[in-house]
Amino acid sequence: MYEQLAKSIGDKVTLTEADFEVCKTFFIPKKIRKKQTLLLEGDVCTYNAFIEKGILRSYTTDEKGQEHIMQFAFEGWWITDLSSFLMGVHSTFTIEAIEDSELLLLTATAREELMDALPVFERYQRLLLQNAYIALQTRVNSALTATAEEKYTKLTISYPDIIARVPQHMIASYLGLTPETLSRVRKQINLRK
Amino acid sequence: MYEQLAKSIGDKVTLTEADFEVCKTFFIPKKIRKKQTLLLEGDVCTYNAFIEKGILRSYTTDEKGQEHIMQFAFEGWWITDLSSFLMGVHSTFTIEAIEDSELLLLTATAREELMDALPVFERYQRLLLQNAYIALQTRVNSALTATAEEKYTKLTISYPDIIARVPQHMIASYLGLTPETLSRVRKQINLRK
DNA sequence: AAATAAAATTGATTTAGATCAATGGTATTT
DNA sequence: AAATACCATTGATCTAAATCAATTTTATTT
Numbered sequence: 001m002y003e004q005l006a007k008s009i010g011d012k013v014t015l016t017e018a019d020f021e022v023c024k025t026f027f028i029p030k031k032i033r034k035k036q037t038l039l040l041e042g043d044v045c046t047y048n049a050f051i052e053k054g055i056l057r058s059y060t061t062d063e064k065g066q067e068h069i070m071q072f073a074f075e076g077w078w079i080t081d082l083s084s085f086l087m088g089v090h091s092t093f094t095i096e097a098i099e100d101s102e103l104l105l106l107t108a109t110a111r112e113e114l115m116d117a118l119p120v121f122e123r124y125q126r127l128l129l130q131n132a133y134i135a136l137q138t139r140v141n142s143a144l145t146a147t148a149e150e151k152y153t154k155l156t157i158s159y160p161d162i163i164a165r166v167p168q169h170m171i172a173s174y175l176g177l178t179p180e181t182l183s184r185v186r187k188q189i190n191l192r193k
Numbered sequence: 194m195y196e197q198l199a200k201s202i203g204d205k206v207t208l209t210e211a212d213f214e215v216c217k218t219f220f221i222p223k224k225i226r227k228k229q230t231l232l233l234e235g236d237v238c239t240y241n242a243f244i245e246k247g248i249l250r251s252y253t254t255d256e257k258g259q260e261h262i263m264q265f266a267f268e269g270w271w272i273t274d275l276s277s278f279l280m281g282v283h284s285t286f287t288i289e290a291i292e293d294s295e296l297l298l299l300t301a302t303a304r305e306e307l308m309d310a311l312p313v314f315e316r317y318q319r320l321l322l323q324n325a326y327i328a329l330q331t332r333v334n335s336a337l338t339a340t341a342e343e344k345y346t347k348l349t350i351s352y353p354d355i356i357a358r359v360p361q362h363m364i365a366s367y368l369g370l371t372p373e374t375l376s377r378v379r380k381q382i383n384l385r386k
Numbered sequence: 387a388a389a390t391a392a393a394a395t396t397g398a399t400t401t402a403g404a405t406c407a408a409t410g411g412t413a414t415t416t
Numbered sequence: 417a418a419a420t421a422c423c424a425t426t427g428a429t430c431t432a433a434a435t436c437a438a439t440t441t442t443a444t445t446t
Contacts, residue, residue, distance in 0.1 A: 060338070068338050082326060083327045122315065126322065129319065129322045133275060133325060140329060141253055144336070176337040178434060179393080180396085187395080340402075341402075360424095362423065373403090374402090375424095380426090
């Protein structure tokens with residue numbers, strides 16, 4: 001149940017086995033079924049979730065009821081509404097499981113305590129955040145620069161997992177395209193090869 | 194020369210005056226004139242720049258020679274190409290002064306040393322990054338969701354400084370619009386009031 | 387396994403914003 | 417202060433992607 005977490009932390013910092021045992025105690029394991037929500041828009045996000053197994057997504061809903069996906073999260077990734085989680089404000093995102101998933105939840109206070117108990121955890125969190133920030137910049141740039149086809153092609157290269165495991169209409173939403181446009185883009189690409 | 198830095202750090206963490214004196218020694222002051230570059234696309238970004246005075250911007254240039262602005266940075270903000278700065282890869286961004294500016298530069302090694310010397314500096318950096326990440330998410334969401342007019346209106350509300358101090362064609366670039374479209378959007382808004 | 391719901395595809399049409407082009411303004415530069 | 421380069425505005429036209437609508441395919445549920 002903690003394999004992915006051990007791997008994720010170990011990739012970024014050095015932690016003894018004893019310290020990892022301490023680390024584990026701060027997390028709350030939780031299973032969540034496909035289509036169940038971990039967070040509803042408007043609620044306060046009380047957890048930062050680490051994914052041991054499965055896929056989740058976070059999304060906003062606009063006035064017309066259309067969903068806009070902010071993030072997909074797979075095994076070994078984290079997902080939360082950061083501003084709600086850190087500042088205690090009402091969330092703008094809904095977080096929902098795309099597959100049956102196994103999570104490790106960290107409350108805001110547990111997170112603070114864990115960073116105090118194991119200073120490398122703060123470093124780990126900073127390193128994760130750096131990567132997440134860089135990835136988001138790339139996404140902004142793609143949104144400003146790229147055509148529909150370029151956006152899709154870049155995604156297939158950078159995140160083949162998303163293409164393989166996520167329904168197409170959700171990929172469209174993530175890229176800021178309609179499902180129809182994405183379907184046509186894929187057809188074009190296939191015709192050319 | 195260090196007023197803005199003292200303010201920025203003081204807003205996030207607690208630092209004694211003596212520690213701040215230590216902190217100062219890690220920075221290299223630098224003046225840069227309007228239109229001069231701090232970083233050219235393709236070079237390795239050796240500095241994380243804190244802005245004491247002035248405005249800078251970071252942007253990518255596409256195949257057609259068009260510039261796409263990733264970030265504006267004012268007094269009290271930081272600017273860098275994070276992935277180039279941290280990983281030593283060639284930068285995708287150019288960083289350039291919009292006005293004559295005064296900077297405090299931190300090299301990657303100075304930054305590491307500073308975080309070792311003053312652990313609160315690591316926390317300060319993490320807190321900055323958290324805010325930057327949340328702001329970027331908001332920008333992605335706006336890019337996915339909003340019309341040209343909504344993008345502009347949101348910017349006027351969230352960042353009136355940008356509207357007031359940055360040329361219009363750069364605002365257009367930042368929003369992913371052409372200068373013509375932004376001009377028309379502004380006209381529409383003015384006609385309505 | 388049949389029934390139902392959800393997702394993907396394809397076609398016809400519309401539209402928001404881009405592009406092309408010209409003019410008037412506003413800064414820099416000499 | 418004149419000259420030059422850069423910016424913002426306005427108009428006409430074009431186009432990539434959205435919308436509307438129908439059909440086929442694939443998943444879920446009973």
